[in-house]
Amino acid sequence: MLTSQRKHLILEKLARDGQVMAKDLSAQFAVSEDTIRRDLRELAGAGKLQRVHGGALPASQAAASFRERQALRPDSKKRVAEKGATLISSGQVVIIDGGTTTAALIAALPEDLDITVVTHSPGIALALVSHPLIEVILIGGKLFKHSIVTTGAAAIEGIAQINADLFFMGVTGLHAEAGLTTGDYEEACVKRAFSQRAAETIVLASNEKINAASPYAIGALADVNTVVLERESDARLIAGLQTAGVTVVTC
Incomplete structure (x- = not known):
């Protein structure tokens, strides 16, 4: 052969x-x-x-540029983002990670939603400037241009001052055995730090992330509380999530 x-x-x-x-x-x-x-x-x-x-x-699509990742499964991103938006209530402090799916989440937030958003994504912060009732706290640090987010010691120090209700975590891979992964070591550290400061961690898993893996581990499936994915997603992954005690929300 x-x-x-x-x-x-x-x-x-x-x-x-x-x-x-x-x-x-x-x-x-x-x-x-x-x-x-x-x-x-x-x-x-x-x-x-x-x-x-x-x-x-x-393999995940972690190496692709932000613009290229935006073009991947936009309909899937929109559906899981719209479902994720229904999990937010007025009065909450919500951490929103950088990423293409969380960008879709911002677009799905209703005009009358009164929350505080904490983010290390300048793009997420700018997208919320015109939102009438949302207060924005932008975490500083070294800009990681590939994902357009801040990382490093300054970001970790700022995160340590937050107590949030929800954290919408961005991942590039969600796999029953590999768990939650991303394409950059520093990003993985920031995501773990955010998760430790939130009462509940939610992952919006559009289809291109399902059953894929990236080089750097964020954590195990059991480290998140809720995963939002589409109904036709792989049954083995859904079973693995449920076995790990994760709430699965489908759309």
Whole structure:
């Protein structure tokens, strides 16, 4: 079998099963595990998968630019964002993470919603300038241009002063085994810090994030309280979320 054919079959199995193990692939294709690991390295280098210990998971779109990620599944983002907006009540302090799905959340907030929003996203803050009743607290720090959010020690220090009702966490990957992941180490640290300052953490999981993984772990599925996703999302992931004690809200 040609290497290209084997890689194609690996990707097919990955799409079907949600993960592949090097040992199983070695037996299936009657080649050494070293050969399989080389295949996985090359596929990971091409952005086709995310390597993990012993095998690989589907790759997220974390490396794509903000503009490119905005163009991914906009209808799915809009649906989960609109559902997420119904979970917010007037009078609350709400942390809103940066990201393309949380940008859709801002667009879905009703005009009569009276809340305080805490964010480290200049884009989220600017989008709320014309909102009549929403007070905005912008967390400072070093601007991470890829995601247009602040990170670093200054951001962590500012976050430590907040006690919020809700945190809408942005992720680039949501996987039953890999948990919650993102594409940058500093972003993952900021997301964990925000989550620790909120009574409830909510993830808006548009379809491109389902069963995908990125290089940096934010936490396990059990570290969030609620996940909003579409009804037709993978049943195995929904079962994994429910087993972890996470409330699943569908739209």
